[in-house]
Amino acid sequence: MADSGWLSEIPQLSRGELRDIRKFLDTGYREFSREYGEMIEGFFDPLLSFLVWFEKLLLATPWWLIIAIVAGLAYLSSRSWKLSLGVVISFFLIGYFGMWDDTMRTMSIILVCTLMAIALGVPIGIAMARSDRVQSVVTPLLDIMQTMPAFVYLIPVVMLLGIGKIPGVLAVVIYAIPPVIRLTNLGIRLVDKDVLEAATAYGASSVQRLMGVQLPLAMPTIMAGINQTIMMALSMVVIASMIGVKGLGQPVLKSITNQYFTLGLLNGLAIVALAIIFDRVSQAYAKRSQRYLEGMDNG
């Protein structure tokens, strides 16, 4: 009877074995982080100083200048007075309700994270589009990054780098980068084969094809990816605040633990306002840069 026990119960490691494995991995990683932690931290130092500098810059700039700059950017990218006016009003309200400094901190980290995600994600997406092998390796990684609970990969990151801005940025980038990679890949793969063939027939090198045909034609899709990346980065603000990233996430965290409903709501609304502004501005920019698509229907 004992022999057929595996039929009714799944074969299992004994507790001792499991503990040994855990111990082995944990001590191994702990030793690794003790050994290399400082070196890796040193590697991220330039990024950290940039983050600190950028945050200070935003905080030191007078409020009316920030509003003017953001509203100006919104107008430049969308040519819409309504959107610019919305920006002015929401920023003014954010300041009026005492959330200005936190908003600036969140904005600085989100901007840096988004830029990093684009700088890393677009080239990775291009590599994926060019090689089926790269695609088959990267796709499952992206699946893991998107589904693995953020806390799980926060543990090793915090063990390695401690609490602070850098682990926060890493967590946000890991969580937010998949859409821009996926959609860059998709966009390039969807480029009309006829157009690409025409470029090849005229002697375009692979760089000329990429810069002159594939990227411009994939741009609407890539912009959709960037847009998603920004949204996901913003949604990570609260989790990032758990490992010491200052900004709008911290008051939200505080209001969860202390049941401050209004505080949570106001800060949450501020995050929403930021998200909407980023979204509308980036979408309007994407649309305006794709003017050739107009009249596509009546052609």
Add this chain to the structure above:
Amino acid sequence: MAEAKMNTEQTALIKIEGLYKLFGNNPKKFMPLVHAGKSKDEILAETGHTLGLKDINLTINKGEIFVIMGLSGSGKSTLIRHFNRLIDPTEGVIEVEGTDVMKLPQKELEQFRRHKMSMVFQRFGLLPHKSVIDNVAYGLAIQGVSKSESGAKAKEWLKAVGLAGYEDQYPAQLSGGQQQRVGLARALCTDAEILLMDEAFSALDPLIRSEMQDQLIELQEQLHKTIIFITHDLDEALRIGDRIAILKDGEMVQQGEPEDILLHPADDYVEAFVRDVNRARALTVETVMKDPICRITASTIEDALKQMRGFKEDYGYYVNDEGYQGVVTEKKLQAAYDKDRQAALTAEHCEALDAISQDAVLETVIPDTLNSEYSLPVVDDEGEMTGQLSRSTLAEVLGNEEPRSR
């Protein structure tokens, strides 16, 4: 045609020898099957590989319009993509001006594509995000030509294809015909010697298509490019081609001048094609006329009468040093003979009968031929008589029956 004859004396520009293309994962491995003469279907069933092209041999001369035609799936689009190596062959040699295109490394291949060949596509292949002028200048931009220079040139070519004023539009704003004009201008803008046209006019409606054909022929008269033109439409092939090659299931079935194909189809497949062609429009007088037997060259009435007695007909065409003069009937000669047999034969003894040009399309001479009681004399550009065309010949050629073989 005279033009075509001239071309055969010209130098070969492109040579394709023993070209095979087998599509699939491991084409090299299954090439022996192809060489063993297995059919396309057998190979597909046995190996899962598709035979695209089989033993293609071609020579294309400088300055001619070479048409490759076949139905869809015959491998014609595959073949044209071998000329600039958009597709690599499984086996075979492609030579352009003595250069083996197969041996070119990537960088040189790019240079070759930039300067030697340009291509026009069935679905236009325009860059949707660039304006019309930038599309036309694309080939030059790829070569690294400065924006001002390429822009000026592009503007010229845009004008040449009749699209001046459309510079700043985007392709999506143009009609199909206009888009293909942009495609043509883009191809001409690089000054490449060889023009590859892959079903360039097939996506256009019939009216626009014949307009574009006229435009191509017109441009070719000035430019003398070497054009390789793919089509599935025999009427189109006959209209613009100096020589035509017909593909079937990846094999070359027949190759020759349009008249050859029309009058001597190599097999049932070609014949089926040819049957639907409007021959009256496709053939010229020269290709169907009979030798000028009833030619009277004598200088006196007596000799002329003697000459005419040798003919089947009771009339002849009086020809002297200045060429064709008119038609003389036996009756009239006999009358003159009775009067003075030694008198010189002159144009006065002739009836006026307008000759037809040997380059005329049959369609245009049908009324004259039918209305005349004599066979019509055919003359060349200098007025020299080169043949004669009778009602019965015309009926035979234009009738549905295959003229020679039955």
